[in-house]
Amino acid sequence: MSARAYDYDLFVIGGGSGGVRAGRIAALTGAKVALAEEYRMGGTCVIRGCVPKKFMVYASDYGKHIAKSEGYGWSVDGASYDHGKFMTRMHAEIDRLSAIYDRNLRNAGVEIISERAEFVDAHTLRLKTSGRTVTAEKILIATGGRPWLPSPEELPGVQHVITSNEVFEMEAVPKRLVVAGGGYIAVEFAHVFAGLGAEVTLVYRGETVLRGFDDDVRLAVHEGLKEAGVRVVTTCTFERIEKGEGGLTITLSSGHEIETDTILMAVGRQANTEGLGCEKAGVALNENGNVIVDDFSRTNIENIWAVGDVTGRMGLTPVAIREGHAFADTEFGGKPWKMDHSYVPTAVFSRPEVGTVGLSEAEARRQHGEIDIYKTNFRPMKNALNGDTSRTFMKLVVRASDQRMLGVHVVGEDAAEMIQTAAIAVKMGATKQDFDQTCALHPSSAEELVTMRTKWQPEAI
Structure with a gap:
């Protein structure tokens, strides 16, 4: 290592699951490590992804469990749902989990920098808030992804929608909700809000949801949406969205209109590489903005690596964690190995x-x-x-x-x-x-x- 030539042996950009694991494991080998996170420690999964989503799934299930318990002799009268109470408890748990990530890093000896870091060159980063520049022998990009939205030119009125980021901040369950998309995020939230009592419509450009899954699985889930009371509109896209006194009006490519209170766009995700300065470091991106890496998560620049959703390989939290661990073991622990992306549940x-x-x-x-x-x-x-x-x-x-x-x-x-x-x-x-x-x-x-x-x-x- 070259601690005297650089400020850090390793600089990690991003405090999500992959970056945190990589930084912690590298620091435990004695490396001097810093990690920059501009928002909150824990990344998409902990803060606005799978963890809060699973809590919402649980919340939506309880109403059905209460109703079905009568068949087993239970009588439950006057049951009601308080979304504000649930959200308060959910966010308290998210705060606790985020703090654990922070504490584990500090205990391992990682310096946490609560700023956005952007490339100046292959070994230099600028911290956006303070303007300070730092250098590192090795740099790991672990900035994750974010919801993709069409531009206002592509979809007039898109400013009126929310994404999977904002859905966790909703103060009340909307009476009417339209979900755009047919992937797992769209399907899951359609079920969540139907279970919480909303009138839900799902609009998908394909014929059957969950493209990429086994066809029998797709059919079973598609039918399950209908059984849950979700109105499923297929082979359609949004043409425009207009806001009026009574709510939002969506005009579909079929010419039909849908009136709703809230629109959740879940039509894809994109890598968080915009404005990162990858071009200044010479890091190659593909046409979708994902960082191109080899099997060992190395980019085309010999001292820069990338793990997790930002690579576009497999957008799953446990995969990002294993990729980050493999990187740290290989580069700092003397135990080279690579993540095997086959047969991942x-x-x-x-x-x-x-x-x-x-x-x-x-x-x-x-x-x-x-x-x-x-x-x-x-x-x-x-x-x-x-x-x-x-x-x-x-x-x-x-x-x-x-x-x-x-x-x-x-x-x-x-x-x-x-x-x-x-x-x-x-x-x-x-x-x-x-x-x-x-x-x-x-x-x-x-x-x-x-x-x-x-x-x-x-x-x-």
Whole structure:
């Protein structure tokens, strides 16, 4: 290391999950580390992403649980929801988690700089508030991403919408809400606000939500939106938004209009590289503004790396954490390794919930040719008495040649919990026979993963 030549051995730009992990692990090796964060420690996930979103999912579920409890003998009268009370408690927990990130960094010896840092050159950064410049031998870009919005020229009236950033600051549940988008963020918030009592419409340019997921999973979630009372409008986009005395009016590409109180745009995310000065450091970006990196998260500049959402590789918090850890171990810990982005489990906290790991049926056929499919669709035992008609769907994607499990897909209650465990087996290369030889745990929904025996055959036309 060259502590005498530079102010720091490592300078991390961004205090999200990936940057915090990298900075902490590097500092524990004895490196002199600084981390600049312009907003709050914890990044998107902790402050305005998966953590507060999951709390909102829980909040929206309780009303349904109260109603369904009558089937099990409970009588609950006068139940009501106080959004202000919930938000106060949620933000108190977010503050606590953010403080833990801050404390863990300081305890590891990381210098925290509460300013925005921008490149001057490949080894120099300017701190925007103080105007001070600092130098570092190695620099890690971990600035994450942010919601993408069309320009006012592309969508007149776009200034009247909110994004997934502002949704966590809403003081009240709107009576009417329109969600634009069909990805996991759009789907999750459509369910959240429907569960909190809003009249929700989801507008999506495609035919079925969750593009990129297995087709059977997409269909199950699409139907689940309708069952939750969400009005789903497909193959349409926004033409313009107008504000009047009665609220907002959306004109769709179909010519139809929708009246609403609030519009949540969830139509994609983009890397936080604008204004960062990557061009001054010579760091290459792709056409979407993502930092281009190799398998070891190294950019085209030998002393600069990038991890997490800013790279556009896989926008998941645990992935960013592992990428950051791998970087720190490789560059400072003498233990080189790289993040393996295959067979990463993921979830969509829709209702029904999605848990998935590995390849979709279509992708498996494209990559491996002949495959075997196993499916099951059943009403969970829990719903036998409560009047809930929702079902659980499971699907196994198996390579025919050697029976290796290529994909496991679950749509139903606790799908995320199931898929985390199943992912261990899939990652290890388990076969269908390994699943078959595992004794079922009864009574549980998860037992269906090891009891499917009949290959699915498409119906004859």
